Amino acid sequence: MSPAISLTAIGLVVVATIGIGLFGLRISRTTSDFYVASRAVSPRWNASAISGEYLSAASFLGVAGLVLVNGADMLWFSVGYTVGYLMLLVLVAAPLRRSGAYTLPDFAETRFESPVVRRICAGLVVGIGTLYLLPQLHGAGLAVQTVTGAPPQVGAMIVAVIVVINVAAGGMRSITFVQAFQYWLKLTALATPIFVILLVWHQPVGVLDSLHGAAAEWAEPLSRAGGRDHPLYATYSLLLALCFGTMGLPHVLVRFYTNPDGRAARRTTVVVLALLGLFYLFPPMYAVLGRTFAPDLVGTGGDTVVLELPGRVFPGTAGDLLGALVAAGAFAAFLSTSSGLTVAIAGVIDQDLLRSRLHRWTGGDYVAVNSFRIAALIAMIVPYLAFTVTGALSLADTVGLAFALAASTFCPLLVLGIWWRRMSTTGAAAGLVVGGIAASAAALVNVSGAPQGGWPRALVGQPAAWTMPLAFLTVIVVSKLTPDRIPAGTARSMVRLHTPEAVDVDRGPAPLTNRSTSAARPARHA
Amino acid sequence: MPTGTREIDEQTRLGQVYMQSLIQSQLRLTLAVIGSVVLVLGSIPMLFWLVPPTRTLSVLGLPLPWVILGILVYPVVYVAARIYVRNAERIETEFTEFVGRQ
Numbered sequence: 001m002s003p004a005i006s007l008t009a010i011g012l013v014v015v016a017t018i019g020i021g022l023f024g025l026r027i028s029r030t031t032s033d034f035y036v037a038s039r040a041v042s043p044r045w046n047a048s049a050i051s052g053e054y055l056s057a058a059s060f061l062g063v064a065g066l067v068l069v070n071g072a073d074m075l076w077f078s079v080g081y082t083v084g085y086l087m088l089l090v091l092v093a094a095p096l097r098r099s100g101a102y103t104l105p106d107f108a109e110t111r112f113e114s115p116v117v118r119r120i121c122a123g124l125v126v127g128i129g130t131l132y133l134l135p136q137l138h139g140a141g142l143a144v145q146t147v148t149g150a151p152p153q154v155g156a157m158i159v160a161v162i163v164v165i166n167v168a169a170g171g172m173r174s175i176t177f178v179q180a181f182q183y184w185l186k187l188t189a190l191a192t193p194i195f196v197i198l199l200v201w202h203q204p205v206g207v208l209d210s211l212h213g214a215a216a217e218w219a220e221p222l223s224r225a226g227g228r229d230h231p232l233y234a235t236y237s238l239l240l241a242l243c244f245g246t247m248g249l250p251h252v253l254v255r256f257y258t259n260p261d262g263r264a265a266r267r268t269t270v271v272v273l274a275l276l277g278l279f280y281l282f283p284p285m286y287a288v289l290g291r292t293f294a295p296d297l298v299g300t301g302g303d304t305v306v307l308e309l310p311g312r313v314f315p316g317t318a319g320d321l322l323g324a325l326v327a328a329g330a331f332a333a334f335l336s337t338s339s340g341l342t343v344a345i346a347g348v349i350d351q352d353l354l355r356s357r358l359h360r361w362t363g364g365d366y367v368a369v370n371s372f373r374i375a376a377l378i379a380m381i382v383p384y385l386a387f388t389v390t391g392a393l394s395l396a397d398t399v400g401l402a403f404a405l406a407a408s409t410f411c412p413l414l415v416l417g418i419w420w421r422r423m424s425t426t427g428a429a430a431g432l433v434v435g436g437i438a439a440s441a442a443a444l445v446n447v448s449g450a451p452q453g454g455w456p457r458a459l460v461g462q463p464a465a466w467t468m469p470l471a472f473l474t475v476i477v478v479s480k481l482t483p484d485r486i487p488a489g490t491a492r493s494m495v496r497l498h499t500p501e502a503v504d505v506d507r508g509p510a511p512l513t514n515r516s517t518s519a520a521r522p523a524r525h526a
Numbered sequence: 527m528p529t530g531t532r533e534i535d536e537q538t539r540l541g542q543v544y545m546q547s548l549i550q551s552q553l554r555l556t557l558a559v560i561g562s563v564v565l566v567l568g569s570i571p572m573l574f575w576l577v578p579p580t581r582t583l584s585v586l587g588l589p590l591p592w593v594i595l596g597i598l599v600y601p602v603v604y605v606a607a608r609i610y611v612r613n614a615e616r617i618e619t620e621f622t623e624f625v626g627r628q
Contacts, residue, residue: 075595083563086603090556090610211589220581221574221591235571243563266614270607277600284596419553491537491545498549499534500618503625506535 005320006147009328013185014162017335020177043264047271049176050255052183054081054272055279056132056337057139058399060186060330063280065302067287071218076235078280080242084403085276088247089269094262095418095497096253101511103347104253104410110511111417112425113487120432122352124409125250126379127440129345131402132249133338133383134390138398139303140334141387146307147327153388159331160384163338167346168373176258178339182332183275189329190282193310193322197289201313210291218291230458233465238400241464245403248410251340254347261501289313306330342379350375390447400462401443408435408467412475418497420479424486427479435471439463530625544625551617559610566602570594 059081066074101107104125109118140159141152148154166178211219222231246252259265283306290297290305293312297305307330310322350372358371412431416423442463459466479486487493492508499505533541574581574591583590 072589072591072595075592079567079595079599082600082603083567086563086607087560089607090559094614208587211592212584216582216589219589219592221571221595222581232571232575236568239567239571263615263618266611270604270611273600273604273607277604280600281597284592419549419556491542494545494549495534498545498552500622502618502622503531505531 003148005324006327009324010144010147010331013328013331013335014158016181017162017178017332018166020181043259043268043271045176045180046255046258046264046268047275048180048183049258050179050252050268050272051275051279052179052181052186052332052336053251053255053340054085054276054337055183055186055333056399057136057330057333059279059283060190060333061139061142061303061306062135062399063283064286064290064306065297065304067284068290068305069298069302071223072221073223073231073235075221075284076239077242078283080239081246082273082276082280083239083243084246085269085273087243088252089266089273092247092414092418093256093265093269096414097256097259097265098262098497098499098501099511100496100507102254102257103344103351104250105348105352106511107417108413108428111487111493112428113489114425114429117425117428117432119352120429120436121410121413122348124405124432124436125348126345126382127436128248128402128406128409129250129341129379130383130386131398131405131443132251133341133345133380134387135398136334136338136341137383137387139330142303143307143327143330143334146304147323156384156387159334159338160380162335163342164376164380166335167339167342167376179336182336183279185332186329186336187275187279189325189332190279190286190306192325193313194282194285194289196318196322197310197313208288210288229453230455233458234462237458237462237465240468241400241404241407241462243407244411244468245405245407245464247414248406249402250344250348251337253410254344255340263500338380342376345379346372346375349378354378401439401446404462404464404467405436405439405443407464408439408471411468412471416472416475421490421494422479422483422486423475423490424479424482424484426482426485427475427477430478431471431475434474435467438467438470442467528626534625544621548617548621551621552614555610555613555617559606562606567599 059078063074063077066077096107099107099110101110105118105121108121109115137156137159138152140155142155144150144155144158145152210216217223222235256265256268259268286306286309287302290302290309294305294308297308307323307326310326311319313319314322354375355371358374409432412435413428416431417428442460445460489508492506495505496507499507530544534544535541580590585593588596
């Protein structure tokens with residue numbers, strides 16, 4: 001692989017990202033612009049942006065690597081990532097947009113009228129976001145290492161610096177443009193090498209040979225090719241985590257507030273499903289080709305198969321050029337997901353931790369936007385330090401744990417909060433705490449040394465199948481026990497969440513955002 | 527102001543019935559979609575588990591699991607989403623006309 005061409009391609013992605021980011025800077029002026037792009041992004045732009053943000057290192061590199069190493073059962077990853085958006089569509093998309101909240105803690109506080117629930121949510125946003133940023137940095141390190149041989153910290157540092165500059169400079173508006181561009185870049189980068197290989201390959205070795213014959217056990221589902229016990233349980237539990245975790249990812253939720261209304265939120269999601277389906281056709285093909293052309297990668301964890309395959313099939317300039325394209329696409333994946341996560345985490349740090357303190361320290365003499373910029377820096381420093389400490393975990397594994405945590409905390413909060421009028425504030429808090437502790441404990445045990453085998457290992461490795469029902473059950477039982485703690489404004493909240501915008505009704509007060517800074521947002525408060 | 531929206535604003539018993547019927551129609555639709563997904567997607571691992579030959583069965587030169595999980599799932603999910611959105615918007619249009627008219 002030729003480092004010069006690949007580095008040029010990565011450089012172009014970085015320049016384009018910063019360029020579009022600066023273009024966005026000129027149109028974002030108020031705090032409201034920063035958070036939600038003034039809620040006026042059209043469904044097509046928004047759908048490209050949502051897909052661009054969602055397709056992370058785990059999708060671009062991780063899925064192909066997992067399928068290559070562990071076989072057909074891993075195809076469920078891309079299926080689950082996609083069906084997660086269908087679940088988001090039918091359960092939360094329109095009501096969440098109609099809630100009018102900027103962030104998850106905003107939603108929680110308005111619906112449950114409780115600063116305590118808000119603070120638990122803020123902590124979970126930072127926790128899930130950090131857990132999800134780790135594999136992005138890991139992927140960036142891996143990509144730069146594969147291309148140049150530099151240590152992993154270099155690639156991670158490049159992504160961290162660019163993301164902080166971009167988020168601090170332009171906020172959400174510029175990110176919408178950046179991410180819409182990056183979806184199409186990622187799709188092109190992943191699809192082109194496959195098409196070239198399929199078109200020009202005329203050798204006796206067929207490109208689909210790895211799927212058939214005596215050595216094709218890896219291509220069978222439930223074959224234990226991945227060395228897992230209880231593959232059926234693992235499959236169902238993984239599917240549950242991915243399907244119901246997507247709606248609880250902080251960067252996914254923030255993105256939905258940029259739709260103009262509930263109807264647009266639904267229509268945007270349908271376009272997203274088409275774009276995701278198109279993208280996920282390609283990663284399994286890398287695994288199939290990888291089994292033939294790069295079988296040695298099976299023993300290395302496989303995360304680099306997408307980057308290395310073009311060079312293995314076409315030694316020489318053609319392979320270098322295709323390899324450079326793929327490296328550029330991978331960098332787009334790290335940058336876009338990390339940007340979205342950083343905006344979401346920074347928004348929470350800004351509103352819930354930083355702004356009131358800055359206000360007190362400076363006696364009110366500061367600009368709200370500066371607080372957001374400091375928050376963006378903090379949001380990236382923490383995962384970067386964690387990355388340098390934890391080192392290498394498999395890409396999709398870390399992501400899987402983030403999904404399990406989201407499915408066990410925010411999923412019950414959102415689903416029951418939107419559809420069940422008898423949910424109490426105590427029930428909401430209890431569900432978040434119980435689901436959060438159970439899923440985090442499983443993640444910790446998993447990282448620090450999983451049990452050797454059998455059921456304990458299966459239950460800890462894929463915890464969602466028990467942690468998610470446990471969280472739902474906790475919310476329901478505690479709510480039944482504390483009927484006097486059902487929020488007084490529940491009926492009005494339900495009107496707000498479910499009534500179409502065309503109906504002229506009293507929706508109650510807008511969510512309390514930026515409580516101490518109404519002066520900084522004249523557009524809404526003047 | 528139409529009486530329907532006033533009933534909702536003043537949270538009369540009738541207004542609550544209006545809201546409850548809207549939420550229940552949407553919830554029924556949502557549960558129907560989730561039920562179909564659980565039935566269709568959920569039966570695939572079970573099929574592979576109970577009928578082992580399906581794990582290697584060849585369809586158009588590809589093993590069946592790869593055809594289903596690698597290709598077919600995506601258009602099916604997209605169509606399900608389209609059907610859902612059409613019905614959800616129909617429910618909302620009817621509700622808007624109903625409470626606005628009276």
